[in-house]
Amino acid sequence: MFRYLMRRLLAAAVILVVISAITFVTFFALPTDPALLACGKTCSPSRLAEIRHALGLDKSLATQYWEFFKGLFVDRTYGDQSITVHCNAPCLGVSFQSDTPVLTILLGDFPVDLSLGTGAAVIFLVVGVGLGMVAATHKGKAADKVAVSASLVGVSLQIYFVGLLLMWAFVDKWQILPAPSYTPLTQDPVGWFQGLLLPWATLVVIYLAFYTRLSRSSMLETLGEDYIRTARAKGLPMRRVILKHTLRAAITPIITIFGMDLASLIGGTAVITESVFGLNGIGKQAVDAVTNSDLPVTMGTTLFAAAAIVVFNIIVDMAYGIVDPRVRLA
Amino acid sequence: MAIELPPQTADGTAPSAFLDVRDLQVHFPTEDGLVKAVDGVSFTLEKGRTLGIVGESGSGKSVTSLALLGLHKGTRAILSGEIWLDGEELVALPEPAMRALRGEKVSMIFQDPLSALHPFYMVGNQIAEAYLVHHKASKKEAKDRAIDMLKRVGIPQPERRVNDYPHQFSGGMRQRAMIAMSLVCNPELLIADEPTTALDVTVQAQILDLIHDLQQEYGSAVIIITHDLGVVAQTSNDILVMYGGRCIEYGSVQDVLNHPEHPYTWGLLQSMPSLSSDVHTKLNPIKGNPPSLINLPSGCAFSPRCAFKDRVPGGRCMTERPELRPMAGNDQHIAACHLADDEKTDRVAK
Ligand SMILES: Nc1ncnc2c1ncn2[C@@H]1O[C@H](COP(=O)(O)OP(=O)(O)OP(=O)(O)O)[C@@H](O)[C@H]1O
Ligand SMILES: [Mg+2]
Numbered sequence: 001m002f003r004y005l006m007r008r009l010l011a012a013a014v015i016l017v018v019i020s021a022i023t024f025v026t027f028f029a030l031p032t033d034p035a036l037l038a039c040g041k042t043c044s045p046s047r048l049a050e051i052r053h054a055l056g057l058d059k060s061l062a063t064q065y066w067e068f069f070k071g072l073f074v075d076r077t078y079g080d081q082s083i084t085v086h087c088n089a090p091c092l093g094v095s096f097q098s099d100t101p102v103l104t105i106l107l108g109d110f111p112v113d114l115s116l117g118t119g120a121a122v123i124f125l126v127v128g129v130g131l132g133m134v135a136a137t138h139k140g141k142a143a144d145k146v147a148v149s150a151s152l153v154g155v156s157l158q159i160y161f162v163g164l165l166l167m168w169a170f171v172d173k174w175q176i177l178p179a180p181s182y183t184p185l186t187q188d189p190v191g192w193f194q195g196l197l198l199p200w201a202t203l204v205v206i207y208l209a210f211y212t213r214l215s216r217s218s219m220l221e222t223l224g225e226d227y228i229r230t231a232r233a234k235g236l237p238m239r240r241v242i243l244k245h246t247l248r249a250a251i252t253p254i255i256t257i258f259g260m261d262l263a264s265l266i267g268g269t270a271v272i273t274e275s276v277f278g279l280n281g282i283g284k285q286a287v288d289a290v291t292n293s294d295l296p297v298t299m300g301t302t303l304f305a306a307a308a309i310v311v312f313n314i315i316v317d318m319a320y321g322i323v324d325p326r327v328r329l330a
Numbered sequence: 331m332a333i334e335l336p337p338q339t340a341d342g343t344a345p346s347a348f349l350d351v352r353d354l355q356v357h358f359p360t361e362d363g364l365v366k367a368v369d370g371v372s373f374t375l376e377k378g379r380t381l382g383i384v385g386e387s388g389s390g391k392s393v394t395s396l397a398l399l400g401l402h403k404g405t406r407a408i409l410s411g412e413i414w415l416d417g418e419e420l421v422a423l424p425e426p427a428m429r430a431l432r433g434e435k436v437s438m439i440f441q442d443p444l445s446a447l448h449p450f451y452m453v454g455n456q457i458a459e460a461y462l463v464h465h466k467a468s469k470k471e472a473k474d475r476a477i478d479m480l481k482r483v484g485i486p487q488p489e490r491r492v493n494d495y496p497h498q499f500s501g502g503m504r505q506r507a508m509i510a511m512s513l514v515c516n517p518e519l520l521i522a523d524e525p526t527t528a529l530d531v532t533v534q535a536q537i538l539d540l541i542h543d544l545q546q547e548y549g550s551a552v553i554i555i556t557h558d559l560g561v562v563a564q565t566s567n568d569i570l571v572m573y574g575g576r577c578i579e580y581g582s583v584q585d586v587l588n589h590p591e592h593p594y595t596w597g598l599l600q601s602m603p604s605l606s607s608d609v610h611t612k613l614n615p616i617k618g619n620p621p622s623l624i625n626l627p628s629g630c631a632f633s634p635r636c637a638f639k640d641r642v643p644g645g646r647c648m649t650e651r652p653e654l655r656p657m658a659g660n661d662q663h664i665a666a667c668h669l670a671d672d673e674k675t676d677r678v679a680k
Pocket of ligand 2: 391392393441523
């Protein structure tokens with residue numbers, strides 16, 4: 001088990017290095033010049049060269065990448081005579097825009113997506129599997145049709161539409177909720193909950209449909225298995241047949257997909273939700289960084305999202321090993 | 331106090347045996363049409379006796395046995411007829427009452443134990459669970475009972491094996507575990523659906539002995555479902571031959587195997603290796619395919635494959651469905667075939 005984990009982590013590190021290199025190269029293939037942007041409207045050639053030097057853009061691509069990589073293990077100092085920024089290892093670089101170390105930015109934004117993503121994911125998983133279960137056990141009956149068509153409505157809605165509608169109703173019209181915002185859970189649990197309720201609801205509406213249909217079909221498939229018939233043949237009550245024997249097997253294929261969805265939500269895919277509700281998360285940070293040609297922040301957010309996926313991949317595989325006794329981790 | 335009413339059968343006659351199945355039909359409505367998987371099957375079985383049900387794949391053997399367990403309830407299957415078990419009618423029995431019988435009074439050894447055992451739970455837990463549904467017992471007692479059952483069915487080191495998962499068992503051990511599970515409540519009616527297919531001959535013999543021993547001990551009624559007439563000859567008192575969802579021959583093992591009356595039964599006997607005395611005799615599998623259960627051939631369902639249909643005058647085999655009737659004046663041996671008795675004596679003598 002331990003050796004398995006070590007091997008997986010090593011492979012993950014290699015993947016992240018490759019991704020960072022690709023991001024690096026792609027960034028420089030873009031036509032925009034970050035130095036020109038930082039220089040502003042009244043830019044003299046000498047000032048431009050200065051900025052280029054300060055940002056380290058005058059060095060070769062390989063040197064720049066090497067310095068970035070070295071920064072992961074040793075402290076770096078940026079800047080020239082006027083301003084110097086110190087960046088402690090592990091250093092992911094310093095933002096061109098705000099002169100803040102990228103890691104500081106990421107650590108500041110990360111809790112927003114962690115709360116937003118995990119909260120929404122827990123709700124859509126539980127509710128989706130529940131609805132899917134009801135639909136599967138009432139196949140073809142009214143409950144099934146309601147669950148399936150309700151989930152179809154959800155799938156055809158757009159985040160900005162649902163989000164703005166919910167905001168208008170709950171915040172502006174009925175005024176039962178405060179405007180969405182992020183308050184750390186440790187600081188004020190009630191505020192955390194109230195501030196994230198609408199963003200969660202929005203994400204849940206979008207994802208729920210998929211999880212309902214996924215678990216419905218997985219349940220239906222499992223219900224047709226011979227071992228479910230065996231469970232009934234023992235004289236078990238239907239409730240137990242479904243909640244124990246069927247659910248356990250039906251949930252397994254859902255784990256993988258759920259793990260990937262959760263990872264990408266935490267990694268910042270909920271960018272539209274973030275911006276509709278004015279939350280400053282990784283997703284928004286990433287979009288801003290690309291717009292501003294802020295290489296270090298672009299790198300940082302990309303690597304963060306990639307790391308989330310890679311880590312959750314390992315978690316999912318290990319979870320499989322626990323849930324399914326036939327799977328041996330090796 | 332409730333007054334015991336005599337059971338009300340459709341024709342008013344009292345159920346004549348421990349298990350009395352009358353005109354059982356199981357139909358499945360599908361997109362392609364109504365699948366008549368079982369279409370009018372009747373038989374009786376006393377405690378302590380064994381009935382063998384034989385027939386090709388798809389002839390309705392498993393569907394019949396699932397009906398005895400009430401496992402078609404809550405599905406789209408349409409059932410009719412009567413199943414009297416110990417004076418109680420099961421076709422119309424509501425699900426909660428049926429559930430109480432399942433695994434306790436009637437239980438089943440399923441075909442293909444690998445897929446019939448839950449892959450995510452330990453074998454011992456699955457056996458213990460079957461015990462716990464019907465008995466007030468602690469988890470510990472149920473587990474001890476599971477170990478005991480595993481020992482009875484000949485699993486080595488049952489104390490250790492009880493914590494194994496099904497995939498850690500060999501095919502024969504899985505079959506034994508399946509048997510242990512179905513016997514954990516000492517059922518009065520045990521249905522074994524092809525308990526020995528896919529097992530090698532020695533294991534097959536052991537499993538059949540095991541079922542026999544346990545039957546002796548508890549005096550249960552046993553139904554053995556198989557493709558293999560050899561298994562029936564070895565284990566059963568009576569035999570029921572199914573074809574296309576119907577019973578085409580039914581009687582004691584001696585009568586049916588020594589004087590088969592239906593050409594399909596002849597065919598089954600000829601396609602069997604173990605009963606032919608001469609090893610060099612070529613096997614004669616029955617030519618043609620099993621009939622469609624949606625559109626059974628008119629007349630006798632077996633007629634398209636029957637080599638003797640021309641011996642019946644007027645093409646009756648293709649137009650008129652033969653009824654089950656006593657053969658050679660023996661009420662206990664019935665078959666559904668138009669061939670005159672002398673024709674058959676002729677054929678069998680060959
Ligand atoms: N739920 C169902 N819906 C539709 N058709 C079904 C259903 N269950 C069984 N059948 C059909 O009923 C027929 C009889 O099936 P059954 O399983 O009883 O065959 P069998 O005699 O046990 O065959 P085998 O020897 O292969 O086990 C088959 O043609 C099968 O396709
Ligand atoms: Mg079968």
